[in-house]
Amino acid sequence: MDDLHATALYDLHVSLGAKMVPFAGYSMPVQYPLGVMKEHLHCRAAAGLFDVSHMGQVILSGASWEAVALAFETLVPMDVLGLEDGRQRYGFFTNDAGGIEDDLMFARRGDDLFVVVNAACKEADIARMRAGLAPDVTVTELADRALIALQGPKAADVVAEMDPRAAEMAFMDIADLDLGGIAVWASRSGYTGEDGFEISVPASQAEALAQALLAKDEVAPIGLGARDSLRLEAGLCLYGNDIDAGTTPVEGALNWAIQKVRRSGGARAGGFPGASIILDQLASGVGRKRVGLLPQGRAPMREGVVLFDAAEAGREVGVVTSGSFGPTVAGPVAMGYVSKDASSVGTSLWGEVRGKRLPLTVAKLPFVAANFKR
Amino acid sequence: MKFTEEHEWLREEDGEMVVGITIHAAEQLGDVVFVELPDEGTTVSKDDEVVVIESVKAASDILAPVDGEITEVNSTLTDNPGMVNDDPQGEAWMFKMKISDASQMDDFMDEAAYQKFIG
Structure with a gap:
């Protein structure tokens, strides 16, 4: 090592x-x-x-909560300012094409923002924050x-x-x-x-x-x-598989993470990288979408399995981005991107595994109901 | 029982070879969740991919250890793939084959040699 x-x-x-x-x-x-x-x-x-210590932990601090929150809002399409002290939210950095550069959790601790980012992206994320937030906001990695x-x-x-x-x-x-x-x-x-x-x-x-x-x-x-x-x-995205720099939040079915205040008509609409593309997609929809996929047989369908709309010939309609065996479901589970016309729950599709087309169904996420303390 | 460097075992039974994967291989694979077996009657050559085993994390191919014909497969594994972890060198045999060239068995290891091979 x-x-x-x-x-x-x-x-x-x-x-x-x-x-x-x-x-x-x-x-x-x-x-x-x-x-x-x-x-x-x-x-x-x-x-x-x-042990998730490989993830990046970062503190953003500045003259006031408002200064820190508004600065961070220039990098993410989330309502940061409205976050109450002691509360956390899911978010993501976007790029000028509307793609997702990384997903993250951010929490308000007094006047500071505590950000947790993916291990594989942490250096780029910290550089992005330093470049985008300095000099008003101090970016400190909690190594x-x-x-x-x-x-x-x-x-x-x-x-x-x-x-x-x-x-x-x-x-x-x-x-x-x-x-x-x-x-x-x-x-x-x-x-x-x-x-x-x-x-x-x-x-x-x-x-x-x-x-x-x-x-x-x-x-x-x-x-x-x-x-x-x-x-x-649980239907949660793995960055690099299910979302990446080439997928937008709307394609990734993460609309729920973009609060109204940052959308068209909101008090702080736009103002983040790729805003025009993302806001337009929120209004008019997208050509492909991340969905849950339930293989009908026992064979797992893994990342890269190509999806078709027929058992033979037919049209290529998407690809699996994460797939495995779900021990609680007691069968294979997957998620992936499919074209909009193939994205309704219940749609029958076929995935090509080792040269054979095997049936699967577009399914609701999550596969296992969340057990959160609301 | 003979062992291959591909972590398969072969046991002679009624003039045929019964083939499966070793305890060591099953441990390395982890929890097996899917087994795809060949069709009975298939003629295979040494190193053809004949069985697909999927664990929670990854798919692995099992190769034909010798040339021959698949005469029978253990179809109980299809519905109960976890048997591969429970009893890989017994109940969870994968297939039986009629071998065409017995000399291909010469290179295989006995149990002591295999134990040494896996260290």
């Missing part, structure tokens, strides 16, 4: 028997001895601990903090046992908690469709926190393999 970074939990992963793989420049656990399937099911039944996610129906009980204030938090709240003497920032959010927390902790205390959480019977460590099947069942 010469050129790979290690997270603060590297030694812990190895001691837990994890199979380590290179991921976005880091050596990360893809699975533990439990295996992908059981890790996935454990997370949906109890609680799973994920000395780790990020641990605890996800699943038992996650709230586990965290609330350590700090009862956790029980009071609603979905997408962020708060300072004291977890066994360790001061953390915890948000009630995640990437699994389950209730849970994403916990930012000083790197020097990350292993102690992880050990304390893993000591609870309900908690098992979960690798990247199950993280992917969990997020896919």
Whole structure:
């Protein structure tokens, strides 16, 4: 692992028997001895601990909340200014063509904005923020903090046992908690469709926190393999697969993430990269759309499988961008892009797998109902 | 039982070869969720892709270990692919074949050699 970074939990992963793989420049656990399937099911039944320390954590600060929020709104099509203290939102950076440069979570902590970005994009994201926000806003990467996610129906009980204030938090709240003497920032959010927390902790205390959480019977460590099947069942996008610089938020079916105030007719309409294209697409629609796809047989249809509107000949109508076996669904699940006329739920399509066309159906996302604490 | 460098095992039974994947291979694959078997009666050459195994994360091909004809497939694996993890060297055999050139078996390893091979 010469050129790979290690997270603060590297030694812990190895001691837990994890199979380590290179991921976005880091050596990360893809699975533990439990295996992908059981890790996935454990997370949906109890609680799973994920090391997501490879992700980028950034603080934006300036003269006032208003200054920081309005500056950030020049990079993202979200309502940042309207975010209340202690609240978090999903968002994405856009480019001049309306494409998505990265997706992210941002939270208000007093007058600061706390931004969490994807590992593979973090250097570009930080450069983008420095270039776009300076000199009024200071961009600070929190390289000395780790990020641990605890996800699943038992996650709230586990965290609330350590700090009862956790029980009071609603979905997408962020708060300072004291977890066994360790001061953390915890948000009630995640990437699994389950209730849970994403916990930012000083790197020097990350292993102690992880050990304390893993000591609870309900908690098992979960690798990247199950993280992917969990997020896919939850209908959540993987940046680089399901959305990228060549897909717009409207094509990606992420319209819900663009608040009214930034749309045409809103008080702060536009003013972000690609605004004219994205606002136009919001009004007039797009030619292709991200949809859920449910293969009818047992064979998984993975990234790159080409979709047709007939079992033989016919027309190419799209492509799978993420596909795997869904342990909770107990069958294959996928998502991908299809042309607008093939995007209604229930549409029958065929995917070409190893030279054979196999049937699948356009399906509603998520595949597994979200279990958030509203 | 003989073993190949492709992590398959072959066991002679009633003049035919029963073929499956090794415990080591099953462990490496992880949770198997899909098995696609060849048609019975197919004539195959050594190294033809005859079986597709998909785990949660990836698809893998199983190659024909020798030339011959597929005489029977273990169709219970289609409905119960997890058997490949539970009993890869027993119940979860994949197919039986009539081999055309017995000398192709000469290079295969016995169990001790295979254990050494996988380290």
